[in-house]
Amino acid sequence: MFRLGLTGGIGSGKSTVSARLASHGAVVIDYDQLARDAVEVGTPALAAIAERFGPDVIAPDGSLDRPGLGSIVFGDDAARADLEAITHPAIVELAIAREATVPDDGVVVHDHPLLVEMGMAAFCDLVVVVDAPEDVQVERLVTTRGMTEADARARMAAQASREERLAEADVVLDNTGSIEDLEARVDELWAQRIRP
Numbered sequence: 276m277f278r279l280g281l282t283g284g285i286g287s288g289k290s291t292v293s294a295r296l297a298s299h300g301a302v303v304i305d306y307d308q309l310a311r312d313a314v315e316v317g318t319p320a321l322a323a324i325a326e327r328f329g330p331d332v333i334a335p336d337g338s339l340d341r342p343g344l345g346s347i348v349f350g351d352d353a354a355r356a357d358l359e360a361i362t363h364p365a366i367v368e369l370a371i372a373r374e375a376t377v378p379d380d381g382v383v384v385h386d387h388p389l390l391v392e393m394g395m396a397a398f399c400d401l402v403v404v405v406d407a408p409e410d411v412q413v414e415r416l417v418t419t420r421g422m423t424e425a426d427a428r429a430r431m432a433a434q435a436s437r438e439e440r441l442a443e444a445d446v447v448l449d450n451t452g453s454i455e456d457l458e459a460r461v462d463e464l465w466a467q468r469i470r471p
């Protein structure tokens with residue numbers, strides 16, 4: 276199995292790259308999705324969160340009240356560490372189960388905004404970082420996702436810096452050109468480094 280780690284700051288173009296890799300036949304493990312799946316209604320992780328943070332973080336329909344939980348852990352490092360101690364193992368378990376479905380000769384993409392922060396680069400055959408200047412990321416988030424500039428910058432500030440990510444990269448995909456340019460670079464990468 277070829278294990279590719281894909282990361283990039285929010286708005287860098289990471290989803291565009293993972294979709295292109297999937298079109299070549301890679302199995303993409305989307306960690307934003309896993310993070311939601313790990314705390315679905317009925318999961319042990321959600322029960323542990325309710326036990327630690329109290330019933331206020333559970334919405335009337337039994338699902339996790341994300342804004343409510345967010346307001347508790349935001350700015351409280353100990354609370355956030357407790358939350359992560361619950362969610363991270365649950366996410367890893369889901370990722371391992373998903374990887375087990377990939378054939379031995381397959382390509383799996385670990386599409387993780389915090390790949391570098393989580394120390395996952397060491398487990399990947401190839402670490403690909405999608406990169407764009409911060410102002411370009413912000414502009415795309417504002418125009419295509421309707422975020423405010425302040426919100427986009429706050430989210431970026433919570434992630435590893437561009438330099439920290441680039442230091443772990445085997446391959447940097449520059450995304451300052453068009454989407455078509457980016458996709459062409461993914462096609463090249465696939466042919467040269469992933470399935471030569």
Ligand code: ADP
Binds near residue numbers: 285291419420450453
């Ligand atoms: P990420 O997954 O890293 O947050 P996306 O791939 O979703 O980023 O890209 C963020 C937004 O910017 C999307 O709406 C996407 O269509 C757009 N986008 C990505 N790359 C480009 C590009 N080169 N030119 C213009 N828009 C782009």
